[in-house]
Amino acid sequence: MTNMGNKVALKIRAKKSRIHGTGVFATSEIENGTRIIEYVGEKISKAESDRRYEKYENIHPRRKDKGRVYLFTLNKRHDIDGDVPYNLAKYINHSCEANCESEIFRGHIWIVATRDISPGEEITYNYGYDYDCCEDHPCYCGSAKCIGFILAKEHWPKLRRKLRNRAVKPNRKA
Numbered sequence: 378m379t380n381m382g383n384k385v386a387l388k389i390r391a392k393k394s395r396i397h398g399t400g401v402f403a404t405s406e407i408e409n410g411t412r413i414i415e416y417v418g419e420k421i422s423k424a425e426s427d428r429r430y431e432k433y434e435n436i437h438p439r440r441k442d443k444g445r446v447y448l449f450t451l452n453k454r455h456d457i458d459g460d461v462p463y464n465l466a467k468y469i470n471h472s473c474e475a476n477c478e479s480e481i482f483r484g485h486i487w488i489v490a491t492r493d494i495s496p497g498e499e500i501t502y503n504y505g506y507d508y509d510c511c512e513d514h515p516c517y518c519g520s521a522k523c524i525g526f527i528l529a530k531e532h533w534p535k536l537r538r539k540l541r542n543r544a545v546k547p548n549r550k551a
């Protein structure tokens with residue numbers, strides 16, 4: 378578990394990222410356990426969320442990288458659509474070797490530091506995508522541990538097995 382301090386800091390700013398489009402960067406020292414920023418937006422039902430997801434996907438039907446969808450699971454009944462101008466947290470990129478994680482406190486989504494972060498470092502968290510759709514979302518995080526797709530860590534062993542099997546298949550004749 379993360380150390381859930383009561384500190385709320387806003388020591389970040391958005392600028393161009395090497396990972397993807399705009400990213401969010403630390404402007405000063407951020408201590409492990411700090412709630413850095415709330416992921417805010419419009420609270421919507423699951424049905425509305427599904428409808429919007431379809432709509433966003435259809436904007437770029439043929440693109441392998443579908444770009445960004447800002448829908449965030451809040452609980453069993455509601456999602457947050459973070460595609461609003463006042464949500465700075467929507468610019469935070471995914472990384473396979475992240476320095477933050479998303480946590481829900483009393484109905485609010487927070488991005489929380491999982492280690493000490495130095496000024497100038499890009500803020501990242503694992504988007505925690507499901508296994509089924511991960512191949513639609515290639516990862517460009519550039520970390521040494523990058524698995525190649527945006528995927529929740531718990532599913533990494535499963536994806537590794539699949540990629541390994543695919544790699545050996547073509548030349549093998551048993």
Ligand SMILES: [Zn+2]
Nearest residue numbers: 473516518523
């Ligand atoms: Zn990666």
